Amino acid sequence: MSYLKVFSDDAGETHFAEQPMGAVLEWDGRFTRLVRVEPGRTTPLHCEPAPTLATAIQGGATITTSDGASHRLEPGTAMLFVDTEGRGHAFANGDEETILLIARLTDAAARTSPTGP
Numbered sequence: 001m002s003y004l005k006v007f008s009d010d011a012g013e014t015h016f017a018e019q020p021m022g023a024v025l026e027w028d029g030r031f032t033r034l035v036r037v038e039p040g041r042t043t044p045l046h047c048e049p050a051p052t053l054a055t056a057i058q059g060g061a062t063i064t065t066s067d068g069a070s071h072r073l074e075p076g077t078a079m080l081f082v083d084t085e086g087r088g089h090a091f092a093n094g095d096e097e098t099i100l101l102i103a104r105l106t107d108a109a110a111r112t113s114p115t116g117p
Contacts, residue, residue, distance in 0.1 A: 003078040004071055006063065008047075008086030014065040019080070029053075030104040037061065037098040047088040051105040052081040059098030064090045073100075 005017045030050065034057070045066055060074040066087035073079055083089060 003080060006065060006079060006081045006083050006089050008083045008088075012086035013067050014083045014086055014089050015067050016065055016069050016071055028106040030106060032101065032103040035100045035102055037093045037100060039093060039095050039097055041091070041093045043091040045088045045090050047083050047085060048081045049104075050084060053103045053105060054079050054081065055101050057099040057101055059096045060094065061098050061100070062092045062094075064092070 002018050002020050005019050006014055007017060008014050037059070054073060055078040056073050056075045058075060060072055062070050062072050063079060064070040065083075066089070071079075081089065
């Protein structure tokens with residue numbers, strides 16, 4: 001089992017990195033909310049204001065990094081966004097409503113991520 005991490009490199013480009021799921025992963029959260037996303041919604045490239053953990057509860061969305069790679073965030077999958085600087089990522093919802101569980105994390109979460117860039 002794993003999750004995807006979205007991160008910015010030193011040049012500001014964003015990328016995906018698959019991260020193994022450890023026995024226990026802990027991060028301090030600022031707030032958690034459920035977000036309802038209407039069908040067909042898209043966003044341009046953008047950064048997160050703070051490290052953010054997202055998972056789809058219903059539906060799903062395609063996340064595209066500035067390097068052009070795309071992955072689908074579907075129910076049962078998670079993405080950790082630590083691209084708080086750089087070019088960011090884009091979001092595209094499909095033809096159905098999507099419900100996301102979003103958790104903003106403390107800044108320390110980006111520095112203490114278990115593995116990867």
